[in-house]
Amino acid sequence: MRKKFVFVLILICSVSFAFGQNREKIDINEGWRFFRYENNPDSLIYDERPAVFDKNDVKDADTRATLQNHGNASNKSLKMYILPTANEFIKDKNKHYERPDGNPGKDFPFVKNDFNDSDWQYIDLPHDWAIDKPFYTEENAIVGGGMGRLPVQGVAWYRRKIDIPKSDSGKEIYLDIDGAMSYAMVWLNGNLVGGWPYGYNSFRLNLTPFVNFEGDNQLAIRLDNPTNSSRWYPGAGIYRNVWLVKTSPVHVAHWGTFIKAENISEKSATITISIDIDNNSTKNQDVEILTDIYRLDNDLKISGNKVATFPKQNIVIEAREKSKIRNTVNIKNPLLWGVYPQQEQNMYLAINRLFINNKLIDTYETRFGIRDIKFDAEKGLLINGEKIRIQGVNQHHDLGALGAAFNLRAAERQLEMLRELGCNAIRLAHNPPAPELLELTDRMGFLVIDEIFDCWEKGKNPLDFHLIFPDWYEADIRAFIRRDKNHPSIIAWSFGNEVGEQYTDEPGAAVAWKLAALVKDEDSTRPTTASMNFAKPDMPFPQTMDIISLNYQGEGIRDAAAYSHLKGIRTPPLYPAFHQKFPDKMIVSSETASALSSRGTYFFPVFAGNSAPVSEGSGGNDALRQVSAYELYTSPFGSSADKVFAMQDNHPFVAGEFVWTGWDHLGEPTPYYSSRSSYCGIIDLAGFKKDRFYLYQSRWRPELPTVHILPHWNWESRTGQITPVHIFTSGDEAELFLNGKSLGKKKKDKFEYRLRWDSVVYEPGILKAVAYKDGKQWAIHEVKTTGIPVKIALSADRNVIDADGKDISFVTVRILDSDGNLVPNADNKIWFEISGTGEIVATDNGNPADMISFASKERSAFGGLALVIMRGKKGKKGEMKLTARSERLDSGSVIISSR
Secondary structure, rough: OOOOOEEEEEEEEEEOOOOOOOOOEEOOOOOOOEEEOOOOOOOOOOOOOOOOOOOOOOOOOOOOOOOOOOOOOOOOOOHHHHHOOOHHHOHHHHHHHOOOOOOOOOOOHOOOOOOOOOOOOOEEEOOOOOOOOOOOOOOOOOHHHOOOOOOOOOOEEEEEEEEEOOOHOOEEEEEEEEOOOOEEEEEEEOEEEEOOOOOOOOOOEHHHHHHHOOOEEEEEEEEOOOOOOOOOOOOOOOOOOEEEEEEEOOOEEEEEEEEEOOOOOOOOOEEEEEEEEEEOOOEEEEEEEEEEEEEEEEOEEEEEOOEOOOOHHHHEEEOOEEEEEEOOOOOOOOOEOOOOOOOEOOOOOEEEEEEEEEEEEEEEEEEEEEEEEEEEEOEEEEEEEEEEOEEEEOOOOOOHOOOOOOOOOHHHHHHHHHHHHHHEEEEEOOOOOOOHHHHHHHHHHHEEEEEEOOOOOOOOOOOOHHHHHHHHHHHHHHHHHHOOOOOOEEEEEEEOOOOOHHHHHHHHHHHHHHHHHHHHOOOOOEEEEEEEEOOOOOOOOOOOOOOOOEEOOOOOOOOOOOOOOOOOOOOOHHHHHHHHHOOOEEEEEEEEOOOOOOOOOOOOOOOOOOOEEEEEEEEEEOOEEEOOOOOOOOOOOOOOOOHHHHHHHOOOOEEEEEEEEEEEEEOOOOOOOOOEEOOOOOEOOOOOOOOHHHHEEEHHOOOOOEEEEEEOOHHHHHHOOOOOOEEOOOOOEEEEOOOOOEEEEEEOOOOOOEEEEEOEEOOOOOOEEEEEEEEEEEEEEEOOOOOOEEEEEEEEEOOEEEEOOHEEEEHHHEOOOOOOEEEEOOOOOEEEEEEEOEEEEEEEOOOOOOOOOOOOOOEOEOEEEEEEEEEEEOOOEEEEEEEEEOOOOEEEEEEEEEE
């Protein structure tokens, strides 16, 4: 008999915020100048890149990664000047990079203090230079559908002056960049400071040696974004926040705290804090460290007196060195952090204070939450002793019509809708997110699998991360974990997604072991994983991870009869085989389904089974570039939600799933690569619910009375023809009525997740579904044949927003008939205009095939809906009025106040 192993994680997680005496964190997002060119005339390249001969990005997402063409520094490149930035994250000092002599780029005009950039574009950060531009619609476009058909390519420069007063002399001055796409290189006052090539990682540069402590200092940041470098829309520009940080020479290091807990009970928890302290001064320093802990209220403000104080510590830190200290304290009657909605999201605050000669020289604040997590091979995930089924989705980093430029409210809106769905977990596909997203998941009670790489040595695109993997993998992994390791929402680290090394037996596993060891060296408290769409139980690759993460293999890949004609990976359902081979490891489906649909669009006939690949005439329409929303059709390697549910219910040891995907995302538009965005989301790109939303909601929120009918009932051309009707419900049976006549009552069988009336003959009127649970009426839904469009109605998700230039309101535009019903097949062109204190940021309609720029003030409705994103002008309080007009329709308007 094999002994069952339970992986246990008992951890306090934290998010660091730095405030207090001798430490400032200053937002420098405003007032930048921006210039872009598509070619590379300045020759300030990071490295020579290989020539690209095959630019075709039309391929299945599970195509094997085989490219292996690493860059080699030429005498023209700046690579050897940038690599020393990684030294902080390379453990073996013998492998540290030594910066060559010289100051490349010093004579280039854009880096000079006296360069006149007044004719450059004036912008604020975060900034995505491509998102408001026209789409490429031609064949063989320079940027194809995989990367979103937007002009992300080229070299761009950002310039900004920063004021460093003489009073800051003696302080350390740092530049923190949360994300810049990509190959970032930074000059200050004409001096090359350093950079970071991987566009998704956050990084810090020490500006101190190059600072003029008499006032103006000129920052110049160069980005270089290649084509053929991503499988999805990467964004372009400095697309996350940028900060100027000032500290004492002796201070808590960047991402310098880690708090863990053990012996957690209702009465107490033992807490250990690790603190890294930098001494950048020229002499040894005797430092005293004090740390207090406070409770936080729901607004994350200190509530009451401190609940614990760590014993005071003293340490002598040698000049130009770093020291680590550890300390332990007990908290009485700890309040635990847990997952929404079953548990509370209780938070604490630790405040570290550093003293030299009784003088306070640094203060560092850390929010954290106490929780106990176990990963059980049979029971699945246990949080604070309670079994929690993972009801997760995958999310790419873009925010739809806002692109990659991070916006807190847009990210919060996505999570709010996912919470309404019943989602409790996010897998970050396939890169570190903006740090603010993790602050939201902490506050809102989501579980997170944080992921770093989509490829290793073997690339998926000619110019993707595999070119720089050998030089940067250690620094990228360590930086990623140090930034994020203290968030209570993060439950596991994923160090790879569907990497090509799955195919290479022991050599590929050796790379995985190397990466897993780096992860463990940074954080041994959480399990490691890498998602597998090919590696089988008897291969060496799965042995390298603590959690078995399966992409599509659990329910099988191309194994059903409807998929038998397809080429590619072919795999039978592998949950039992992996469970038998690894009885001590928890299994989770890190990607499931990849079902495809266009909201509100239906094609006939309807597939009689429960899962089929999209093709012309079978769920797909090549001319329209749309996929039927009967929610039965999938990518070539995917499965419908129905098939996934059945496989998971047949194997209850599986801890849960992460659906591919929660929201549609830019790029990766399987199966129509002439489109702009994906079809796989449960929610479309504009934030409108697809029918599939109610299928998942009926499973994930069984206590919520839900019944949903599809399709819509505007089918004038189908009178007298069979038009199947499907129902999603959290009840166990339902009765369908057409114009008051019962079409019969049906009850869900075991492993059945929808109810089907596949022989309904269309006649206009009213469809009505009455759902029952345990024999009692549970929920009712009606779908009507509407009249013609006559008016426009507007509604805002929030009618009052902050006048800070960042807060936004999402306005839904509906095309209605004379009775106020949404006309589900309306596609009227709408013109938008605004007056008052606001502006239109973008418009959308959720149609993946709509190639009108997001910046357009004109938008056709899709499925009767459109979206306008509104923003108040900074510092201008008052009202903004949005008006929508269309030919032969009554106009509509909405008023939003900015405060």
